[in-house]
Amino acid sequence: MAAETPTATWPSVLRTKELQHKIRTAKVLCVGAGGIGCELLKTLVCSGFRTIEVIDLDTIETSNLNRQFLFRKQHVGHSKANTAAQVIKRICPAASITAYHANIKESRFDVDFFRSFDLVLNGLDNLEARRHVNRLCLAAERPLVESGTAGYLGQVSVHLKGRTECFECQPKAAPKTYPICTLRNTPDKPIHTIVWSKDLLFNRLFGRPEAISDLDEQAQREEGQQQQAAEANGAAEGEEGGAAAAATAAVAEDPSFYLRRDGEDSLDYASRIFERVYATDIERLCGVKELWEKRAPPKPLRLGELLPEAELTTVRSALAGAKEAAGAGSKVPSASRALGLNNASQKWTLSQNASVLLLATALYHELRKDEASGVGSASFDKDDDLAVDFVTAASNLRSICYGIPEQSLFDAKGMAGNIIHAIATTNAIISGLIVTEAIKLLAGCVESLRNTFLNEFPVSKRQLVVVRMEPPNKKCMVCGKTQLTLRINTETTTLASLLSGVIKKRLAVNTPNLLAGGFLYEEGEGLEEDEVEAYAAMLTKTLAQLPGGGLRHGTILTVQDQSQHFGVELILVHTDDLKEEEAPEGFVLEGSLPEPAAPPQEAPEGQGAAPVQAPAAAATAGRAKEAVKETDDGVLVLDDDDEEEAPRQAATKSRKRGLDEGEAEDGSEPDAKRAKGGAPAAAVAAAGDDDGVIMIDDD
Numbered sequence: 008m009a010a011e012t013p014t015a016t017w018p019s020v021l022r023t024k025e026l027q028h029k030i031r032t033a034k035v036l037c038v039g040a041g042g043i044g045c046e047l048l049k050t051l052v053c054s055g056f057r058t059i060e061v062i063d064l065d066t067i068e069t070s071n072l073n074r075q076f077l078f079r080k081q082h083v084g085h086s087k088a089n090t091a092a093q094v095i096k097r098i099c100p101a102a103s104i105t106a107y108h109a110n111i112k113e114s115r116f117d118v119d120f121f122r123s124f125d126l127v128l129n130g131l132d133n134l135e136a137r138r139h140v141n142r143l144c145l146a147a148e149r150p151l152v153e154s155g156t157a158g159y160l161g162q163v164s165v166h167l168k169g170r171t172e173c174f175e176c177q178p179k180a181a182p183k184t185y186p187i188c189t190l191r192n193t194p195d196k197p198i199h200t201i202v203w204s205k206d207l208l209f210n211r212l213f214g215r216p217e218a219i220s221d222l223d224e225q226a227q228r229e230e231g232q233q234q235q236a237a238e239a240n241g242a243a244e245g246e247e248g249g250a251a252a253a254a255t256a257a258v259a260e261d262p263s264f265y266l267r268r269d270g271e272d273s274l275d276y277a278s279r280i281f282e283r284v285y286a287t288d289i290e291r292l293c294g295v296k297e298l299w300e301k302r303a304p305p306k307p308l309r310l311g312e313l314l315p316e317a318e319l320t321t322v323r324s325a326l327a328g329a330k331e332a333a334g335a336g337s338k339v340p341s342a343s344r345a346l347g348l349n350n351a352s353q354k355w356t357l358s359q360n361a362s363v364l365l366l367a368t369a370l371y372h373e374l375r376k377d378e379a380s381g382v383g384s385a386s387f388d389k390d391d392d393l394a395v396d397f398v399t400a401a402s403n404l405r406s407i408c409y410g411i412p413e414q415s416l417f418d419a420k421g422m423a424g425n426i427i428h429a430i431a432t433t434n435a436i437i438s439g440l441i442v443t444e445a446i447k448l449l450a451g452c453v454e455s456l457r458n459t460f461l462n463e464f465p466v467s468k469r470q471l472v473v474v475r476m477e478p479p480n481k482k483c484m485v486c487g488k489t490q491l492t493l494r495i496n497t498e499t500t501t502l503a504s505l506l507s508g509v510i511k512k513r514l515a516v517n518t519p520n521l522l523a524g525g526f527l528y529e530e531g532e533g534l535e536e537d538e539v540e541a542y543a544a545m546l547t548k549t550l551a552q553l554p555g556g557g558l559r560h561g562t563i564l565t566v567q568d569q570s571q572h573f574g575v576e577l578i579l580v581h582t583d584d585l586k587e588e589e590a591p592e593g594f595v596l597e598g599s600l601p602e603p604a605a606p607p608q609e610a611p612e613g614q615g616a617a618p619v620q621a622p623a624a625a626a627t628a629g630r631a632k633e634a635v636k637e638t639d640d641g642v643l644v645l646d647d648d649d650e651e652e653a654p655r656q657a658a659t660k661s662r663k664r665g666l667d668e669g670e671a672e673d674g675s676e677p678d679a680k681r682a683k684g685g686a687p688a689a690a691v692a693a694a695g696d697d698d699g700v701i702m703i704d705d706d
């Protein structure tokens with residue numbers, strides 16, 4: 008990143024040739040080439056960036072085409088990263104775009120890789136990958152511009168090691184989950200039956216055996232907790248626990264019941280499952296009287312009554328037609344379409360749901376048998392029509408049993424896939440903001456960096472709410488302590504020498520706990536005899552041989568010492584050519600060494616405790632409001648004199664935030680201002696090529 012120049016003021020610095028040069032020569036990493044990524048790549052080259060590397064693990068789906076505008080119908084099935092790079096190259100032949108069709112979490116994208124960039128820009132869609140990139144940016148000391156959109160809402164934040172909060176400084180909401188006992192026994196909302204179909208029934212019939220045993224274990228834990236509650240206070244909660252256990256016992260069955268038997272006709276199999284799930288299991292559940300003292304019991308469904316022979320024949324001929332189409336290499340219609348149900352917004356009747364369920368189940372067995380993601384290893388994918396048909400029908404039938412409203416295919420797909428319909432304009436605005444912050448970083452205008460929220464509705468006439476950044480949260484488990492890079496030979500170094508040379512000698516740790524993925528090593532008091540023995544047996548193993556996949560290149564090893572209230576993360580870099588002069592101890596430890604131990608009254612760091620909310624936020628809430636002033640045109644601006652910055656809550660909850668003075672004067676969003684400043688001005692040659700691609704001509 009460019010050194011901070013005290014004279015650089017935003018936005019006047021935009022006009023300087025020096026900044027234009029920096030933009031042209033900066034090397035940028037874009038992670039994700041989806042909704043935000045496509046817009047971002049375009050905005051980057053339109054703003055003058057010329058050296059970009061882009062990573063995405065996915066291929067293009069038809070459903071991406073409405074907003075991921077770099078992709079066309081002929082690209083469906085191709086790599087997003089490669090296609091995006093090719094198309095951007097056509098738009099801007101002067102740009103150097105390197106594409107990786109890969110997961111950012113692969114070990115080749117290590118600290119050195121991140122360090123080779125000036126800026127890292129995220130256009131991801133999941134927390135896990137975002138956290139991974141955050142950690143690597145911190146380790147490599149590279150600025151990260153993070154982003155996200157959900158429908159009309161969007162957000163851009165800047166993360167600069169040591170200056171601002173890192174992405175993990177504030178706890179992130181975990182995805183919503185539902186108690187398994189509710190899903191299994193007492194659903195009362197459409198989402199309950201949808202999650203049951205997708206996570207329980209789908210996995211039971213088509214998924215990996217482990218997926219269902221994980222859920223069984225979760226259910227057992229829940230029942231155990233409810234039993235404990237019963238023992239503790241004898242309350243109604245406890246009765247529920249007992250009822251849940253009784254319900255589980257009532258419908259428990261050897262998992263092999265759900266497998267198709269040798270020689271069993273696929274529709275007979277589907278019918279057998281139907282009878283079991285919607286008749287037998289429901290009847291048995293009704294028999295657990297404790298469950299229905301305060302609620303109405305479900306009603307069983309019998310296939311014979313729902314689907315007279317004529318309708319079963321329709322299902323049979325649809326199945327035969329699909330098999331024939333598949334045999335001839337033609338596209339197989341989805342189960343619902345094969346039955347003539349073409350309107351995705353129209354709810355199906357009871358018998359239509361039953362027909363779709365039978366056909367979808369049979370089609371899985373007839374056509375997906377040998378596929379890698381077929382029967383036995385499938386996982387629910389919202390872009391897989393057959394999976395969506397199955398889940399819609401299965402959940403609707405269960406909803407009918409329980410008197411819950413049914414859903415159309417379109418709505419069920421949205422709920423099952425957690426789909427918040429993406430809006431291209433939101434992605435475009437957010438990408439413009441990402442590039443604006445990226446340019447400020449290059450210009451060294453650190454004081455002007457902002458986190459920005461895009462609102463669904465204007466707040467005080469403003470769609471964009473700009474918030475100055477908080478300093479790092481001292482208690483953040485990631486950046487609140489130092490991350491170090493350890494260059495070491497993971498194939499020859501034993502755990503014993505790691506402990507003595509690195510952990511105890513260099514880090515002055517007394518009683519280490521080491522954690523990484525599936526690996527755990529502990530020392531200290533309170534260990535059982537068998538634990539001590541097991542840990543001692545690990546000492547002579549090399550790092551790569553350790554349990555849980557070994558400590559290898561790219562492993563992030565958490566080192567904790569509870570007695571010292573100390574924790575640190577080591578990023579392992581496997582090296583087999585360390586010279587004695589550079590590494591007399593057999594390893595190289597890079598980065599600043601950790602702070603002294605925290606005072607005893609503070610919460611222990613790095614022990615898996617959730618990071619706490621930055622205390623400054625709540626304390627400044629009142630003052631932040633006072634700092635908001637209204638200008639003549641009714642625009643809310645922040646008074647820059649009041650350095651107490653408004654907290655995130657003010658932006659997200661009360662939404663009483665405006666732009667600060669520097670940014671508010673023309674009432675435009677920063678993208679427009681950049682155009683006005685004229686800085687990243689690559690001349691756009693409006694000559695379209697054959698496909699109407701407008702090329703950026705650097706001359």
Ligand SMILES: Nc1ncnc2c1ncn2[C@@H]1O[C@H](COP(=O)(O)OP(=O)(O)OP(=O)(O)O)[C@@H](O)[C@H]1O
Nearest residue numbers: 039040041042063064065109110111130131132136
């Ligand atoms: N670990 C990862 N490594 C590389 N790319 C990733 C990783 N995780 C997510 N991505 C990519 O980030 C992009 C996020 O884009 P977006 O949110 O538009 O998702 P999408 O899958 O294209 O859209 P939708 O989920 O709405 O179908 C996706 O293209 C996805 O493949």
Ligand SMILES: [Zn+2]
Nearest residue numbers: 173176483486
């Ligand atoms: Zn942090």
